[in-house]
Amino acid sequence: MSRLSEERVATAKEIIGRFPRRKSALIPLLHLAQEQDGYVAQDAMVHIAELLDLAPAEVYGTASFYEMFKFHPVGKYCINICTNISCQLVGAWNLLHHAEERLGIKSGGTTQDGLFTIEDVECIAACTEAPALQVNYRYRYKVTPESFDALINDLESGKLTGEVPPHGTLASVRQTTTAAWSNRGVEEQAQVDAR
Amino acid sequence: MSVPSGPRIITSRFDVADGHTYAGYVRTGGYVSLRKAVSSMTPQQVHDEVKAAEIQGRGGAGFPAGTKWGFLPAGVHPRYLVINGDESEPGTYKDRLLMERDPHQLIEGIVIACYALNASQAFLYVRGEMAHAQERLAQALNEAYASNMVGKNICGSDFSVDITLTWGAGAYIVGEETALIESLEGERGMPRLKPPFFPAVKGLYMQPTIVNNVETLANVPYIVGQGGGDFKSIGAPTSTGMRMFAVSGHVNKPGVFEVPNGVTTFRMLFEAPEYCGGIRNGGSIKAFIPGGASAMWFFPEHLDMALDKPTVDKAGSMLGSGAIVAMDQTTDMVAACWRIVRFFARESCGKCTPCREGTTWLERVLKRMLDGHGRPEDIDLLFEVSESISPGIAWPPRQTTICPLGPSAVSPIASAVRRFRHEFEHYIEHGRPIDGVESPFATHLASHA
Numbered sequence: 001m002s003r004l005s006e007e008r009v010a011t012a013k014e015i016i017g018r019f020p021r022r023k024s025a026l027i028p029l030l031h032l033a034q035e036q037d038g039y040v041a042q043d044a045m046v047h048i049a050e051l052l053d054l055a056p057a058e059v060y061g062t063a064s065f066y067e068m069f070k071f072h073p074v075g076k077y078c079i080n081i082c083t084n085i086s087c088q089l090v091g092a093w094n095l096l097h098h099a100e101e102r103l104g105i106k107s108g109g110t111t112q113d114g115l116f117t118i119e120d121v122e123c124i125a126a127c128t129e130a131p132a133l134q135v136n137y138r139y140r141y142k143v144t145p146e147s148f149d150a151l152i153n154d155l156e157s158g159k160l161t162g163e164v165p166p167h168g169t170l171a172s173v174r175q176t177t178t179a180a181w182s183n184r185g186v187e188e189q190a191q192v193d194a195r
Numbered sequence: 196m197s198v199p200s201g202p203r204i205i206t207s208r209f210d211v212a213d214g215h216t217y218a219g220y221v222r223t224g225g226y227v228s229l230r231k232a233v234s235s236m237t238p239q240q241v242h243d244e245v246k247a248a249e250i251q252g253r254g255g256a257g258f259p260a261g262t263k264w265g266f267l268p269a270g271v272h273p274r275y276l277v278i279n280g281d282e283s284e285p286g287t288y289k290d291r292l293l294m295e296r297d298p299h300q301l302i303e304g305i306v307i308a309c310y311a312l313n314a315s316q317a318f319l320y321v322r323g324e325m326a327h328a329q330e331r332l333a334q335a336l337n338e339a340y341a342s343n344m345v346g347k348n349i350c351g352s353d354f355s356v357d358i359t360l361t362w363g364a365g366a367y368i369v370g371e372e373t374a375l376i377e378s379l380e381g382e383r384g385m386p387r388l389k390p391p392f393f394p395a396v397k398g399l400y401m402q403p404t405i406v407n408n409v410e411t412l413a414n415v416p417y418i419v420g421q422g423g424g425d426f427k428s429i430g431a432p433t434s435t436g437m438r439m440f441a442v443s444g445h446v447n448k449p450g451v452f453e454v455p456n457g458v459t460t461f462r463m464l465f466e467a468p469e470y471c472g473g474i475r476n477g478g479s480i481k482a483f484i485p486g487g488a489s490a491m492w493f494f495p496e497h498l499d500m501a502l503d504k505p506t507v508d509k510a511g512s513m514l515g516s517g518a519i520v521a522m523d524q525t526t527d528m529v530a531a532c533w534r535i536v537r538f539f540a541r542e543s544c545g546k547c548t549p550c551r552e553g554t555t556w557l558e559r560v561l562k563r564m565l566d567g568h569g570r571p572e573d574i575d576l577l578f579e580v581s582e583s584i585s586p587g588i589a590w591p592p593r594q595t596t597i598c599p600l601g602p603s604a605v606s607p608i609a610s611a612v613r614r615f616r617h618e619f620e621h622y623i624e625h626g627r628p629i630d631g632v633e634s635p636f637a638t639h640l641a642s643h644a
Contacts, residue, residue, distance in 0.1 A: 018359040020273075020316075021400060026381035027364050031323075052381075065383035065544075067365030068323050080324075084285045085488060086443035086520055088534050088635050122367065122538055123285040123488075124324060127443035127518070128450050137326040171329035175360045177340040180347040181315055184273040188315045191353065192272075195237065 003047040008032050011174070012051055018179060022052045030063050034168040039070040067121075075110045075117035077155050078167045080134045081143075083120045086127035095131050096120055098145040102152060115156065117167075136167050198463045198470070201429050201455040204437045205413045208297045215331050217338035220299035226344055228420040229303050232310055233352040236419075241311040245415065247423025249435045253289075254279055254370075254408030255487065255516045257504050264312060266395035267403045274403040276309050276317040277379065277394075278412060281363055281370040283322060285488035285538055286518030289439040289451055290409035294321065294328035297413070298335035302358065304412035306345055307419055309356045312405060316357045318379055323363040332360055367542035371598045372406040374544070385546045386598035410439060410517075431457025434503045438517060440464060445478065445523035446471035457503040461485065461493070464502075465521060478523040482614065486515025488535045489603035491590050492610035511590040527628045528618045530635050532611035533561035539604035550601025553584040557604060564619065565636070567626025574619055577612060581605040 004012060012032055016025040029051065033044035040063055049056040063069045081099060083092040096107060099118050103111055107120040126132035129141035133148075140151060154160045165172070181187050208214030208223055220226070232241050246261030267274055278301070282290040293301060305317050319336075321329050336358055339345040347355045366384045368374045373387035376399050391397055398404025414436060418426045427435045434457030442464050443449045448471050452464065464470045465480065474480060482492045485502075491512035493500075500506055507514050522531060540558040545551045557580055560573050570576075578588065585592040585602035588609050592602035612619055621629045628634050 018357070019361075021380070023381035024361070024379055027323075027378065028361055030364065031362070062381055062383055063364075065366060066323070066363070069364055083534070084538055085484070085531060085534050086286055086449075088530070089444045089520070089522065089526065091635070093636050122541060123283055123287070125282050125288045125291045125322070127286050127288045127520070128441055130443060130449070134324065137324050139327070170323070170326040170362070171333055173330045173333040173337075175333045175336050177337060177346065177357075179357050180355045181357065184315050186272075187355075188272040188274070188313060189270075191315070191355075192313050194353065 002037060002041060003043050004032060004051075005036060008036055009051070012048075014176075014178075016051070018175070018177075020184070023054065026052060026054075026059065026062055027066070030059070030069055031168075031170060034069060035170070036168070038076070038166060038168045039073050073110075073114070074167060076115050076166050077135050077164065078117045078119065080119050080121040080124065080137075081107075082122070082124045082126070082130070082132050084123040086123070087130040087132060090130045092131040095133075095143055095145065095148065099148055102149060116152070136164050137170060138164050196463060196467045198467045199455045199458045201437050203453055204417045205293060205297070205300065205410065206439070206453040208300065209292070215296055215298055215335065217299060217335070217342055220297070225299050225416075226303055228416040229307055229344060230350050232307050232419050233350050233354050238311045238313055241307060241419060244418055244423040245311065248414075248418045248426035249423075250411065250414055250418065250426065251434065251504060252408055253410035253414075253438065253517065255284065255489075255513075257514065260407060260411050263395070263407075264308075264405060266393070267312060267405065268396060271403050272313075273316065274312065274314045275399045275405075276305065276312060276314050277372075277375065277399060277404055277406045278305060278317060278319045278409060279370065279372065279375055279406055280319060280321040280325075280328070280409045281375060282325075282409070282516070283367045283370055284516045284518055285535065286441065286443060286484060286520045287487055287516040288441040288443070289517055291322075291325055291328055292439075292451060293409050293413050294325070295331050298328075298331045299339065300416060301332075301409055301413050302335055302339050302345065304415035305358055306349065306356055307415050308405075308407065308412055310354055314405075315355060316359065318399070319358055319360050320369075320375055320379060321360070321362045323365050325362075329360070329362055336360055366544075367538075368544045368598070368600060371600070374598070375406065376404065383544070385544045388597050430455045431501065431503050433457055433505050438502070440502065440517045440519055442471050442519045442521065444483070444521035445475045445526070446473065446521050447475055448472045454502070458501055460499050460501050461519065462498040464519060465498070471521075474521065474523050476523075478525065480521060481524045481526050482522045482528070482610070484518065484520040484522075486513045487518040488538060489513075489599065489606055490515050491606050492614070494614060508591075513591075525631065525633045527632045527634050528611045528615040529561065529564055529622050529628065532607045533558070533565055535607040536561055536604050539600060543600060547596035547601065549584045549595040550604075553580050553601060554604045556580045557608060564622045567622075569619075569623035569626070571623060573623060574612060574616065577608050581608050
């Protein structure tokens, strides 16, 4: 869809400023693109390449390695159901099956209205709360078919709008600090010598 | 059943409503150790306390942190501290809690570690999927900078350090330290060959780099505050301090517990009322995973073993990342084995052929057994492929690969097939599990890849 907005370019520059080398900001910048459009658009990758002095292919080369980045539109709400061992032991596949029936799509698919995508994912570090899922990376614990249906109803009715932002938004708070030092190698050595 | 007790070191603020805020942290004794370190100790003295504590790294390998810190070559700057918050080993759930519930404790540990290491920049790499942890850490970092606990001239001293919060985007392999460094450099998260790329010598941007796990660093404020000797007196001499374990699966009350290291047993965790309170439905343990999906499985005869690193290592497995998964007598071992192997097949980065091809083969063979299309030669085939990934199929696993991911996929096969061979044979012959065992795919396996 689009290049990064002016506001996001400003954020991108702050992020770049916290790394000794520009390319280290690549993954955070890809997240900015996904936050803007709900997926990582081609134009956004070209724009990121310009911001980081990279070829667009280098941007895509890194981006395509990582599971979270989507290169085509997905549902406004991505529901990731964990089926790894701890969740499998207590009914994750039945939950996934229920989710597929309820939404009329298979794992990996998106509903026609563009609201929901479901995926069967690997361990999300909520093993003692199994079976667990994430909706746009917000957790739901000990999920039953009934609580799944309630979640879908709440998302459809807009009841969770404040709690669950559209797909692509991760943390609602950003680091805002600026680096204390600029020439680290020299200053570190000076500090060691001074002690 | 009585269980050994100990102080709550790193989970002490989990019940404090505002423990994640700067005010709540300082009110409950936070940042006292940092002040002490920068105002009255030399970096070497701080390092000596961590060495004296003999704390083993909590990320999986269990290497002593104080020893690791000593690997940095003198006089090479800049040098970096990288914090591995990419918790994703199946069954593992503790670093996320530490980041969400007590972010300042981690930040304090990081700053103290940087002081000891003479490093002026740390990179805190949080797993991409952990939005809430990222939020809490961002908030805490902003507060800590504003309060002069991070940044320029910390607590009025001449010591300055920056912490850069960054995060991944979904890749288990990035939990491997050299892959994490690649990812931090904006690359695909593929491991580097060691040697020459030992992070302490050639790490981030080819500079000396220490990579520590979140839980390891969260212990540092206590160690500096109370002294390494105090920490070492807790637990067992061979596994010091308190340690977090997540116990999941077929127990009555799954949970994350901070327990005395080295002296608590698996049976205590499963059965004691203060921990999991027994196996569900009054059942019994058929097998359990003692340290994450990469570990060899344990069985009822291991229940009274202490959670002590050398003891568990000697018994042929590992405590890994503190991830214990209980499987009761109804567990379908073929399905359990397949699910873990599928994880490694999905997460292989593709760099080394034995892992990329081997894990995929293993997954397909197990899948066709589950689907009722198993062949009589399949069990031999599983071992043959396993042998190509990890010759000898032993513990610790040998590698034909750059990192341990591929060999890890052999663990569930070696464990499950050797112990429950009849269940695999039954699947091959009848296309279904043995009697008394529940398939986790009641109705619908055929619809999934």
